[in-house]
Amino acid sequence: MTERGEEAGAGALRIERGWTVARFPILDRADRVFHLFIGKTIEGKADGAAELDALFPPPLARRRAVRLRQVHGARVVDARSLAARGEAGAVEADASLTDVPGLLLRVRTADCLPVYLVDPEGPVVALAHAGWRGLVAGVIEETVARMRAGGSAPTRLLAAIGPSIGPCCYEVGEEVAEKLGIGARPRPGGRGRPHVDLFEAAGARLLAAGLLEERIGPRPACTACAADRLHSYRREKERVGRNEAWLAILPQAKLGSGR
Numbered sequence: 001m002t003e004r005g006e007e008a009g010a011g012a013l014r015i016e017r018g019w020t021v022a023r024f025p026i027l028d029r030a031d032r033v034f035h036l037f038i039g040k041t042i043e044g045k046a047d048g049a050a051e052l053d054a055l056f057p058p059p060l061a062r063r064r065a066v067r068l069r070q071v072h073g074a075r076v077v078d079a080r081s082l083a084a085r086g087e088a089g090a091v092e093a094d095a096s097l098t099d100v101p102g103l104l105l106r107v108r109t110a111d112c113l114p115v116y117l118v119d120p121e122g123p124v125v126a127l128a129h130a131g132w133r134g135l136v137a138g139v140i141e142e143t144v145a146r147m148r149a150g151g152s153a154p155t156r157l158l159a160a161i162g163p164s165i166g167p168c169c170y171e172v173g174e175e176v177a178e179k180l181g182i183g184a185r186p187r188p189g190g191r192g193r194p195h196v197d198l199f200e201a202a203g204a205r206l207l208a209a210g211l212l213e214e215r216i217g218p219r220p221a222c223t224a225c226a227a228d229r230l231h232s233y234r235r236e237k238e239r240v241g242r243n244e245a246w247l248a249i250l251p252q253a254k255l256g257s258g259r
């Protein structure tokens with residue numbers, strides 16, 4: 001995954017309507033699927049909310065997204081059962097999925113990995129929030145298992161991981177590195193805490209769940225390196241905001257040549 005990882009990098013971030021966004025070309029292999037990752041607004045933007053709304057093609061509306069109370073676990077919920085509940089009815093879960101057009105899935109992150117999964121046949125979409133705890137808890141395996149139970153063969157799934165903390169900036173204790181089951185790399189000079197690669201850990205789990213490497217998107221930008229454009233807990237601590245990952249099935253096929 002390393003070679004593909006080097007082709008994207010922070011260059012994949014761009015500005016649309018005054019907001020930092022990322023999009024993942026691998027997911028465009030599916031018709032009728034809308035996906036987006038939104039970071040910070042550029043400074044001095046007068047009306048950020050209206051511009052934000054405009055990033056969503058009608059009838060998708062971000063205010064009507066299916067919301068989760070994320071708890072770093074592995075629970076996956078069917079978005080259809082949540083759609084009628086509104087914000088107050090948000091349940092504790094770290095992933096949701098749906099085959100219903102027009103239902104907008106959302107997860108919020110600030111260094112954790114937003115994991116987008118799309119079965120182009122159907123289509124069926126799932127969106128998961130995964131930090132090291134969620135990875136260890138098995139949120140990726142659970143999400144793929146739910147899709148498989150609904151008839152989506154893992155070999156057919158397309159996967160993308162949105163901007164999240166990179167191995168350049170992710171320092172953890174030895175026990176976290178051990179729990180993740182991947183090699184931690186010592187700091188240059190051999191001192192300090194290990195740096196681990198959550199993208200690599202997630203990729204290994206996707207492959208083990210039956211996905212094909214060529215259907216997994218490249219390494220995303222690092223939130224901590226790009227903290228001027230993306231929310232990063234490691235950089236901003238208590239005053240951190242949240243990046244937002246979005247995924248939905250569009251009611252109709254995308255028109256024309258798209259973006």
Ligand SMILES: [Zn+2]
Pocket residue numbers: 165166167168169170222223224225226
């Ligand atoms: Zn970094």
